[in-house]
């Protein structure tokens with residue numbers, strides 16, 4: 001195998017792995033399957049139906065009013081903007097900050113998220129899949145194309 005071929009085989013394998021991650025992220029986001037969530041201050045596990053992100057953040061991540069609580073806009077371009085949130089100092093999310101917020105309910109500025117946002121016991125790979133799925137949604141919305149996944 002020439003170095004070039006090896007590289008493209010590697011790129012293809014990486015693309016496949018990313019694709020599988022995006023699909024897993026989509027499943028968690030839209031169905032809640034595989035998510036372990038509790039409400040802040042409670043030990044009771046939420047059902048998959050209650051835990052799925054789409055309930056409160058909408059199918060495009062722009063946020064949705066659910067039971068009077070507004071799930072924020074969690075599109076990566078919004079989370080990536082350096083702004084003040086919930087009265088904290090300016091901060092921006094990256095993939096690691098996103099994961100920390102899901103697990104601990106604490107945002108990158110150190111401010112605790114409202115109780116409307118569940119807390120998730122999720123491995124780093126699960127966070128990454130959700131983040132990659134949100135990036136993919138955003139790419140699809142930006143280019144208005146179906147994607148190719």
Ligand code: HEC
Nearest residue numbers: 050051052053055056069070071072101107113114116117
């Ligand atoms: C039951 C409703 C609900 C569900 C389900 C839910 N969220 Fe949230 N989420 C919220 C609310 C409400 C907030 C706003 C909290 C605040 O501003 O204090 C929020 C905030 C967030 C934030 C912080 C955004 C910011 O502006 O700082 C992230 C990131 C987030 N949610 C991601 C997710 C992901 C990913 C899932 C699925 C794994 C999910 N949420 C499921 C209600 C929900």
